Amino acid sequence: MKYEISFLLNNDKVTVEVDPVWTLLYTLREVFGLTGTKEGCGYGECGACTVIIDGQAVNSCIFPILEVEGRHVTTIEGVASKDGTMHPLQKAFVNEGAIQCGFCTPGMIMSAKALLDAKENPTEDEIKDAIEGNLCRCTGYVRIIDAIKSVSKGR
């Protein structure tokens, strides 16, 4: 049985026919072709699939697609401006060397963006709290935290 739902995807209104067993991650990658959002564990442990729904970071791999109806979803593809200019967070990750293999990066950026959108000048503890659900096996997190710090206001 298929259902038709509408929601805001990176500020564009989209309507799509979905199967209720689909997750938001599956729909983003397989229907919309937005492959920036990654599947790591698929069980909500690693955070590679993090997207922002109505301002809050969420694991899209365990988010039922039917619950997205009427909500506002932002993926990594919606972070840079339309002309291709990178978001300050993306620039900071590049400048600080916060990327190695890059698989966790989209999720990291989304978690960090949700934090900075809610709080302009977070403490180091708040930054660690915000990315505690994002596993990175390369960097050791230090440069990622530095990158997020460099974007917060007043630094």
Place this chain on the structure above:
Amino acid sequence: MKSYEYHKPKTIEEAISLMGSLEDAKFIAGGTDVMVLIKQKKISSKCMVSLRNIDGLAYIDTQNGLRIGSGTTHNTIDENGHIKRYYSALTDATSRLGSKQIRNVATIGGNICNAAPSADTACPLLALDAKAVIVGQNGSKTTSLDEFFLGPGKTILSKEELLKEFVMPLYGENTGSAYIKHTRRNAMDLPILGVATRITVSLPDENISRCKDMFCTIDSISNILERLKDEGVKCEDVMIAMGVVAPRPMRAKNAESVMKGKIVSSELFEEIGNIAAGEAQPRDSIRGEAWYRTEMIKVLVKRALIKSIDRVIRPDEAFYPERLW
């Protein structure tokens, strides 16, 4: 994956009647547990009944005690200043459950109805003497949370019943609570052991400032306790809850009754820890062995109790020194 029907009722009544009329249906709230079980093919229900769109399931009411709707997310509870101040044990749990992404979605009702022995919010709710309000087809009933759990994954809820809210009494300035989650790593881990305590103390007014000073020192717990004894700090009421030490979250009732009405002292804390450890029936698991859990109960019960007392004596302390607990 097998497909299923997905229902999004708007009211509690609609949700309950859907459960009655649909064959092989299951509730889904935040879905952070249910979705994983579906993916692992451990759940294969034909119908899912979502609780996310019901008005009046997600709320925090702080008038006259505390009422929390079962659909409230952990993050919402975590950000509530009133709960952090007067029901601190609950904030200790909600701030360390899963990750930010999980806390934004997972609900407190889901954590309890899942009835895992390791459920983080179960210990604080038990220690805070929470009552569960259950709604069924024939109206609602209230039960103490202690009677709610039956075993791993098992609760007293029947298929057509829904956990609506938790109700907790009003606690005054002389009551403090704490939850200690014992884990290997800081983030994204299930507890090896969880201990929550709530204590109501009385002490002579003129001694408060001296007690405050004690907690600011770098003295050992036993020395601090000895000095609290000299100041006459008395335990009026206490509740101790433990997780991952039995098939279900449990209270250390013998330890509670021994402690009630006594002056706080190092020997008393030692005794309470030992009694609580005797009441637990932990088992070996991948996260820890039974003997280790038994030993750690003795330590953590003491730590949780002194942290609770600290919160009575220094309620406005923003930073609690990590070394004490």
